[in-house]
Amino acid sequence: MSSAVASTPEQKSAVHAPAAATLTLSYAQAAALALSEAMDADRNVVALGEDLGRGGVFGQYRGADGRPLVERFGPQRVIDTPISESTIMGAGVGMALAGLRPVVELRVADFALCAIDELVNQAAKNRFMFGGQGRVPLVARLPIGIWTASAAQHSQSFEAWFAHVPGLVVVAPATPPDNYGLLHSALASGDPVVFMEHKELWSLQGQVTPGAAQHVPLGKAHCVRAGSDITLVSWSKQVHAVTEAAERLAAQGVSAEVIDLRTIWPWDQQAVLESAGRTGRLLVVHESIQAAGFGGEVAATVAEHSSARVARLGAPRIPVGYAQSLENVARIGADQVVAAALRLLQR
Amino acid sequence: MNDLLSLYRTMVRIRAFEDAAERASQGGVQIWGQSAAPDAEPALVKGPLHLSTGQEAVAAGVCAHLHARDLLTSTHRGHGHTLAKGADSTRMMCELFGRATGYNKGKGGSMHIADFSVGMLGANGVVTAGLPIAVGAAHALKLRGEDAIAVCFFGDGAINRGPFLEALNWAQIYQLPVLFVCEDNQISATTRSAPMTAGTQAASARAQALGIAATPVDGNDVLAVSAAAAELIAGIRAGSGPRLLHALTYRHKGHVSVDPAHYRDPAEVAAALLTDPITRARELLAARGQAEAAAQVLAQAQAEIAAAVAAAKAAPVPLAEEAYQDIATTGQGVWA
Numbered sequence: 001m002s003s004a005v006a007s008t009p010e011q012k013s014a015v016h017a018p019a020a021a022t023l024t025l026s027y028a029q030a031a032a033l034a035l036s037e038a039m040d041a042d043r044n045v046v047a048l049g050e051d052l053g054r055g056g057v058f059g060q061y062r063g064a065d066g067r068p069l070v071e072r073f074g075p076q077r078v079i080d081t082p083i084s085e086s087t088i089m090g091a092g093v094g095m096a097l098a099g100l101r102p103v104v105e106l107r108v109a110d111f112a113l114c115a116i117d118e119l120v121n122q123a124a125k126n127r128f129m130f131g132g133q134g135r136v137p138l139v140a141r142l143p144i145g146i147w148t149a150s151a152a153q154h155s156q157s158f159e160a161w162f163a164h165v166p167g168l169v170v171v172a173p174a175t176p177p178d179n180y181g182l183l184h185s186a187l188a189s190g191d192p193v194v195f196m197e198h199k200e201l202w203s204l205q206g207q208v209t210p211g212a213a214q215h216v217p218l219g220k221a222h223c224v225r226a227g228s229d230i231t232l233v234s235w236s237k238q239v240h241a242v243t244e245a246a247e248r249l250a251a252q253g254v255s256a257e258v259i260d261l262r263t264i265w266p267w268d269q270q271a272v273l274e275s276a277g278r279t280g281r282l283l284v285v286h287e288s289i290q291a292a293g294f295g296g297e298v299a300a301t302v303a304e305h306s307s308a309r310v311a312r313l314g315a316p317r318i319p320v321g322y323a324q325s326l327e328n329v330a331r332i333g334a335d336q337v338v339a340a341a342l343r344l345l346q347r
Numbered sequence: 348m349n350d351l352l353s354l355y356r357t358m359v360r361i362r363a364f365e366d367a368a369e370r371a372s373q374g375g376v377q378i379w380g381q382s383a384a385p386d387a388e389p390a391l392v393k394g395p396l397h398l399s400t401g402q403e404a405v406a407a408g409v410c411a412h413l414h415a416r417d418l419l420t421s422t423h424r425g426h427g428h429t430l431a432k433g434a435d436s437t438r439m440m441c442e443l444f445g446r447a448t449g450y451n452k453g454k455g456g457s458m459h460i461a462d463f464s465v466g467m468l469g470a471n472g473v474v475t476a477g478l479p480i481a482v483g484a485a486h487a488l489k490l491r492g493e494d495a496i497a498v499c500f501f502g503d504g505a506i507n508r509g510p511f512l513e514a515l516n517w518a519q520i521y522q523l524p525v526l527f528v529c530e531d532n533q534i535s536a537t538t539r540s541a542p543m544t545a546g547t548q549a550a551s552a553r554a555q556a557l558g559i560a561a562t563p564v565d566g567n568d569v570l571a572v573s574a575a576a577a578e579l580i581a582g583i584r585a586g587s588g589p590r591l592l593h594a595l596t597y598r599h600k601g602h603v604s605v606d607p608a609h610y611r612d613p614a615e616v617a618a619a620l621l622t623d624p625i626t627r628a629r630e631l632l633a634a635r636g637q638a639e640a641a642a643q644v645l646a647q648a649q650a651e652i653a654a655a656v657a658a659a660k661a662a663p664v665p666l667a668e669e670a671y672q673d674i675a676t677t678g679q680g681v682w683a
Contacts, residue, residue: 046490076490082520087513090479091486094497097468098418098487121473122480131451132673133463169677191675219678266678 022209028060028202030176031141033210034183035103036063039073042101045187048079049088049105049141057107058143058202089115089140093122096136101187109142109196110153123192124167137190139183144172145237145287146320146331147199155320155330157236157288162194163265163297169193169218170264174239176206178262181216189218196264198237198287221268223275227257230281230341231308233272233298235261238287238332245337256341264294269301276308281344283311285337290314309347313340352637354569355628356644357407361427362625363652364436365400368426368443368457371656372396372604391660392443392604396457399427401567401599404624405530406431408572409498409592412580415465416495418484420477422530423458424598425470428500434462440655446662453665454673466495475505478514478527485518485525485589496524496583504535506550507543512557518589519557526579527554527591530566532598537610554591566594567624570631597622 025033039045047061053075055061055068061078062068070078081088085106092104106112112119119140126136144157162170169191173179179197186193208214216222224239225246234242239260246256257275261267276282282302284295290312299310313332320330374390399406402424410431413419421428429439434450442449443457450462461469468484471477481499488495505511506529518525529550533540546552551561564575572594579590597619601608608616632641 044491082513082516084513084517086510087479087482087517090476090510090514091483091517094418094420094468094480094483094485095487096483097463097480098484098497099491100487102483117473117476118479122471122476126469127675128673129451129455129459130461130463130469131449131454133450133461134468166674169675189677191677193677 027204030180045101046077047103053080085114089118096138104140109144144196145198151322152319159264160294172196172236181214184215219266221271222260224258227255229255231275234285244334285313291317311344358403359648361403363648365398369604396604397424398600402596404569405594409576418497420481421470432467433465437655440659444659447665448662475508475510485523498526503531503540522588529593551593561591566596
């Protein structure tokens, strides 16, 4: 494929291959597949960020064949940038206003704080502040989460910060098919999307069936496991610990329903309220810090709209430590989920 | 058109706009610890109003060489840039008055004035924020192969924020079609810039350190600004890569319209007023035998702005429901 980007709108409608067979892909490869399909379909889709030329710092810009996407799309569309977070994000805003659909890579969410003005004051506010004159179809990929021994500045999960900002969509996929499907929907949304992938999920394998049928709608939760005694709501990597906890609870005779929110904003209130209304108990679990976390928003909403009893489980309000013994204090494991669920059931 | 009379027209339209906005902003506002006079009529233009009075030659001289397809980002002091880029004064004034018929439907006001239809991508409430956006726009223009450039106005205060360095570096490494215009009014809000800024001719020197050619110009000499901008813009259109124009000017008013700027030495202000770009252009026109034409242009500008004010006063305010519109399509109508 030529590296030149043409402006002709006719070229936007590249023909897709018919629905392919199901593939076994990692969480990272699933996103790369969605991005490369979007780049095939629309020449205005570009990606920019640090180290993209060698496939991204986590290999998330490499295809399933292991080759960096830049080899296919050229350095003008898979853009290696300087370490300039403010301008990576700010240039993304300018690109979006001038007709491109940028995917902005921020390396880790912690570094995105260097681009907070560009994300919160510029990308998120643009459409409203200028009275709808323009839109910012930008996807900002902000890898989140504890990543073994990465300490305080490479381990944070900020979904609650961005959920607080009108104008931003916030997504946190837990599985390879959802990473594929949600990235497609994020790219198609036309709004600025904060797309938060978990750094300890990159190698997680899953089944992905390429095609529009697997484009996961934004704002739609996924019921991972049906149950009748308690509703466990979670997202991102924590979904897996919660699912394990639900299995252990089942062994103790407790039927737990597990809901993966997938989109943090706009979140699927309907699915959560329906489930909590049925089970009468809601426990929200997230890896990020419990205090002022998004779990508080979910729990409060359920408490306001139903008679369900609610509880939250998140990390203590401490920076993530380097030594394993310290890091473990910040992690939420299945044991803690089981214990919190049993406490709630006894209330 | 960039003959002196048309440059003069742009400048007096800006001046008339700023003067009218300034008048409409007096009254029921509080700023700098001062309370509004208890008997004051509520101001028609509320909130911070940053006037470019005295700096008109920079906007006029640069924008004379731009087309509607060229993209522009501006600062919190952006009325002049917006008018010079081709926006309609009535829709601008409506925006300042917070009316539904304003460019931003009353959602942005003075600090976010914009007319995307003429390539004016917005004033900005955050110092330096326009630079990364402008280089991104220039990047898109280059990748899409469009016959257009981006221009970015910023103040002397902006060069002390990190995104200034990032954006200039970015523009240079990707060789983007962008003109950076430092509108150097020598003051950062209410503090003189010189003691806050390392180096001399700092905007130019910092650009040159990145290999970006910088051109200093008397920003109160509209012909000089226009000539310098013409050359730089022609070069950028021909593929020179980024350039910087460093225009030295003076802000006649305070940081905001109700700031009397008593922190400045009256002698400095008096001296600066002698270099007023509009007076200089008018004298030059008179010397060229165009005094009558200049007077006519001035009268037209004042009539235009008076009509804009009248229209803004009569225009409807936005419906409260509009507060929920233009935010995001995703999830819209589900919950706010």
